[in-house]
Amino acid sequence: MKNGVEVPTVSSSQGVVVRNAIKSYGVGSRRSTVLEGLDMNVKRGTIYGLLGASGCGKTTLLSCIVGRRSFDSGEVLVLGGPPGTPESGIPGPRVGYMPQELALYGEFSIKETLQYFGRIYKLQADFVDAQLEFLSKLLDLPPGHRYVKTLSGGQQRRVSFAVALFHEPELLILDEPTVGVDPLLRHSIWNHLVRQSEDHGRTVIITTHYIEEARQADTIGMMRSGRLLAEESPENLLKNYRLPTLEDVFLKLCMKDGGNKDDGGVTLTTSKEIDFEASRKRHRGGHDNMAFNVSQFDIVQLGVESLDNIKSHPGSLANYNVPSSKSTLPIEEGGVVCLNFNRYGDNVREYNNKRANQPQQMNVSANQNSSHRGKRERPATSFQMKGLFNVQLTGNNVNASRTANNIHTVNNYDGDAGQITTQSRSRTFKMAIPSTHRSAALIHKNFMQTFRNIGMFLFVFLLPALQATIFCLAIGRDPTFLKMAIVNDELDPSEGRVCNYTTDCSYFMYSCRYLRFIDNDTIIQIPYQNLPDAIEATKRGEVWGVVHFGRNFTDELMIRQADGSAASNETIIASQIGVTMDFSNQQISIILQRRLNEAFEDFTNDILKACAYEPTAGNIPVTFLDPVYGKKDSTYTEFMAPGMILTIVYFIAVALTAGVFISERKEGLLDRSLVAGVQMTEILLAHLVNQFTVLLGQTALVFLCMLAVFNIPCQGNLVLAVFITLLQGLCGMSFGLLVSSLCDSEISAIHLSLGSFYPTLLLSGIIWPIEGMSPYLRHFSYALPQTYAIEALRSVFARGWGAELPDVYYGILISTGWIFVMLALSLAVVRIRKHTG
């Protein structure tokens, strides 16, 4: 017992052992317990049928067995070790997992699907082909070239089943494989499973809703409300309860359980099959003759006394069937004694060092019984270990048991790197070195997925350039063809209100001369007879405003010029051009004001020139000389362009990354890949390669569009500008990953992404200068992932600055910092959710 929890006893015949498993979902008041102290024993080489009503916790249990979730408390040993440790071989090719979801890539053909998993398992091509042929017949699969997405639901489930079977794993975990399969095929599937267990010693755990088909299982676990009501052979269940069908037995058990939940009246079986007592006695007696053999992947704990014996009698290792002279670990038919030092960590290190220096070798070969229809490599189950000695001491007794929690150190063989690494078994973060073949398989798969749907690919690839084009066409240009009412009381009605003017130095019809300088592209002049009508038209929204000239405008303007500062109020009023505007649209009002003022400046310049004066003498004395950076007439488009480039690239990366990961998780593909031994780092790496390649193309097109087509000026180093953009793309990918780790569905991911889109857009200085914000908000804004990056890109574009200046390198540093922060947050969320959901 440990902390009141019974320590699972491991024997060579046990495939899966679960003890006192408790699992809840949710937190606080929403917390609900799904598994309530469940015990389970699955013998090796047998079929275990897990039966139970929908929602009783079968899938939860299986996902904990394959290591995709973890129990709140309790123990699980799979193939001799807790999931996630090298002893269990999970994740890895020793297990074949069929989740409840289809877990298939719709764009792949059946053959490509098996080839992909073949690459993950590093299987040889001829083996994959042979298996495809065999399983096609067995499962009545459609031709291999058929795309998964074009198959019927039942056919897709059979392909999913084939994926779990085809690498011939030691342990098959099948979550409702026979759903949607016709009775004939169900029969042949069960026959196959029986052959697998009987002829090849494979262990099968299968859940099904068809209770009667489970008669072919060796053991049946009847589950209800997170507990096993019975765990027996079908024959015993029928015999013990004297009922004709398993369904009747299950019903009876449920009724009994409903009446008295604490006493189901069912005895659960436990297996304690290795008896080391005799060996222990011999061992205590004389230190000499202790000898025991263990079968494959048994974990043996040795007591302190045993270690003392080993230390004081180096030769006594021979007594554990370890001939020290040959420096070979005890192996019998692929069995391995895995000795774990726990309290004696130093001794382990010392001992391991010694062993490592010796040219010892241990061949660990799993699945000796399994047949091989073709040649294949088994990266995790057939390998050579050099100097692996891992001895655990838990007390004075030699026993054959271990717990998940009291093993703090396990030795891990990295098949690809060819190294044994010591790592913590506790819930600490561990970073695995990506394997080349799995990474290559994932990258290949990602590219196939990307290019298979060419229409979608082109849309995604061209989308940023399309958005950039739309931005340049729609944003920042001056409004044109704005209607203004012109009421000119200088015109003579008797002469038909004709607007004549001269271009010489004469004082004649200045109103018409002024109107001539109004930019016709911006303002359309609509003549009105009188001021009230024009004002009414403005109120009705027919024009943006009224330009009004008094009856004696030219004369009064002359008097005003002549009188200078002595001009009377009446003269000033009579000489003004009265403009009454609809100011409801700020941008339009600003542009109208600017154009009317520019027209007046041009008008005075024209008269002064005609009268042989210096034309600019009439201008206001504030003069803007040549700018240090930028152009005097730079547009709003140029101001916004850097922010738009980064926003487009950032949010496309967010959407793509979040979309890929959420759909992979929802469809069960992530679970299937991870159980197959794929590391999260490899999935990330493959996505990075794929996404980054697309990002490079997208960035090139966006820059081409902005700079070459729409002439947005870039004064600085183009490579630096591209680098900042790519960093923001990576930042977006990291945020997408965080979104996918937080959200269960695409809808919630869209909400979160959109929820972050507008604050980012508004707070990052894309639309409006940061300097316009309150000082407090400005601090917050600068902490966002895009603000400094936008400033940096703007400085490169408009000022031509390099990475040595703070405005630029802050952008680079803060983007990089955010990438790491968001990656770390994603991993933290993934780990928390593994334990809570």
Ligand SMILES: Nc1ncnc2c1ncn2[C@@H]1O[C@H](COP(=O)(O)OP(=O)(O)OP(=O)(O)O)[C@@H](O)[C@H]1O
């Ligand atoms: N991620 C989760 N968060 C909260 N509750 C969950 C989660 N996953 C499962 N549950 C709940 O846990 C209970 C057991 O679910 P589980 O999927 O293990 O049942 P099951 O026996 O496999 O059902 P079925 O036969 O229908 O697949 C159900 O009530 C389910 O709603």
